[in-house]
Amino acid sequence: MARNIGSHYTTHRVLGRGSAGTVWLGEGPEGPVAVKVLREDLAADPDLAERFAHERHALLGLEHPNIVGVRDLVIGGPDARDIALVMDLVRGPDLRSHLERERRLAPRDAVAITADVAGALAVAHAAGIVHRDVKPENILLDTTGPGTRALLTDFGVAKLIDEPRHGGKGGVVGTPDYVAPEIVEGLPPRAAVDIYALVTVLYELLAGFTPFGGGHPGAVLRRQVTEKAAELPGIPGELWELIQQCLAKAPASRLRAVELASRLRELLPRLDGLPPLDIGDPDPGDGPPRAAAAAGADAAGDAGEEASGAPPRAAVPLVRGAAPDSERVTHTRMRVPDAAELAGGAHGTARTIRAPGQPRAGSARHGAAARRRRRLAATAAAVVGVGAVGGWLLFSGGGDSADGRAPVPPAVVVPGGERPDEPVVP
Ligand SMILES: Nc1ncnc2c1ncn2[C@@H]1O[C@H](COP(=O)(O)OP(=O)(O)OP(=O)(O)O)[C@@H](O)[C@H]1O
Numbered sequence: 001m002a003r004n005i006g007s008h009y010t011t012h013r014v015l016g017r018g019s020a021g022t023v024w025l026g027e028g029p030e031g032p033v034a035v036k037v038l039r040e041d042l043a044a045d046p047d048l049a050e051r052f053a054h055e056r057h058a059l060l061g062l063e064h065p066n067i068v069g070v071r072d073l074v075i076g077g078p079d080a081r082d083i084a085l086v087m088d089l090v091r092g093p094d095l096r097s098h099l100e101r102e103r104r105l106a107p108r109d110a111v112a113i114t115a116d117v118a119g120a121l122a123v124a125h126a127a128g129i130v131h132r133d134v135k136p137e138n139i140l141l142d143t144t145g146p147g148t149r150a151l152l153t154d155f156g157v158a159k160l161i162d163e164p165r166h167g168g169k170g171g172v173v174g175t176p177d178y179v180a181p182e183i184v185e186g187l188p189p190r191a192a193v194d195i196y197a198l199v200t201v202l203y204e205l206l207a208g209f210t211p212f213g214g215g216h217p218g219a220v221l222r223r224q225v226t227e228k229a230a231e232l233p234g235i236p237g238e239l240w241e242l243i244q245q246c247l248a249k250a251p252a253s254r255l256r257a258v259e260l261a262s263r264l265r266e267l268l269p270r271l272d273g274l275p276p277l278d279i280g281d282p283d284p285g286d287g288p289p290r291a292a293a294a295a296g297a298d299a300a301g302d303a304g305e306e307a308s309g310a311p312p313r314a315a316v317p318l319v320r321g322a323a324p325d326s327e328r329v330t331h332t333r334m335r336v337p338d339a340a341e342l343a344g345g346a347h348g349t350a351r352t353i354r355a356p357g358q359p360r361a362g363s364a365r366h367g368a369a370a371r372r373r374r375r376l377a378a379t380a381a382a383v384v385g386v387g388a389v390g391g392w393l394l395f396s397g398g399g400d401s402a403d404g405r406a407p408v409p410p411a412v413v414v415p416g417g418e419r420p421d422e423p424v425v426p
Helices: 046-054 056-061 097-103 107-126 156-163 191-208 217-228 237-244 257-271 294-307 339-343 367-378 380-390
Strands: 003-005 008-017 021-028 031-038 068-077 082-087 141-142 149-152 171-174 332-334
Touching: 003 082, 008 031, 046 056, 046 068, 056 068, 056 107, 097 141, 097 191, 097 257, 107 141, 107 191, 107 257, 149 237, 191 237, 191 257, 237 257
Parallel strands: none
Antiparallel strands: 003 008, 008 021, 021 031, 031 082, 068 082, 141 149, 171 332
16 A cells, blocks of 8 residues: 655555565655655654754765665654654665575675775765775676676664663674674774775675674674685686685775775776686575575584574564564674683684585585584584673663673764775774
């Protein structure tokens, strides 16, 4: 049933749901639009409406062919409780769905998508905006033109919503597989966190799994800080060098977005015709074919879940009561671990890669059958390691910082004085 949003827009049917609300196909004065209507319980928070209004300029100001433009912000509605973002309608799937269908992308396609998003980040960073939640779910693919165009969406929205719920106190906010190590260590998020997340996405597009994912979110965060990404068999040397540089633990060692975009574009012609990397397929019956990593990491993670009584890998909603479309871990909020906590436990649990011809080890992220097998295979050492991580996790709904550290606030425009490509979040 059609519904009015403000006086200019009508929504018709649901395009999808995220943790913060529902995205509708809508109609505005200039044609079709996508309308993200925030969940009622979020919109009921008067502070939130104020913060959205305050960030209106930043939300509406970004214009780039690889950014999903926010056209309008509607606060009000019939019962004065709607908050809706009116966006450009993107005709095509999000990158997560595309990857789930394809398993792995050919290097050229993966690099072209990443270059598009790096171009979007270059513009945002130059405007002093850090995205802070770059992941396949937030990259939409416009498939209507001659080639696929990737567009980055959701600038700063998750952080605007998440911050106040916790009274301004915070910790790690983000999606564990893509969270840069400096965030886990409690440093303020600068532009380099987006580079880290984006190149994690690139790795995932090539491999079918993220470099440090698998198992309990706490184990994933620990690997972000302590582990080195495993080289992908058959990856062109120049591409691997670039990935390594952008996954550097030290943010200053990573490329800036504008450099990353141009280096990736330079690589494109040399990747023409290369097939997806031959890294192996999941065992039959593993559920959606996504990845083929060796069992080590997941066995460790799942064993830790079981032994520590921690929740299994599943959606960790941004806010209580969220009902996203998928069961992927999305937003997680947790206390920043202290140095001693980071130093101990789960080393050596990062995925090892199965080279072509080696026996299959199981799917990285999906499939109850595979999870059960990995649990049986888990080692006692992994139980101890990952179990230690669970202690410092605090999930949504109760995430105030236990150690009283400074909050991790939302992305905002920097008033000036910083390097243009390295905005800070004050
Ligand atoms: N501008 C848009 N045009 C077309 N479809 C969109 C647009 N924005 C979002 N969608 C679709 O709506 C769905 C939900 O998007 P939303 O941004 O709410 O959630 P998400 O990013 O998948 O998850 P989360 O918010 O939990 O991180 C996605 O499947 C996406 O493909």
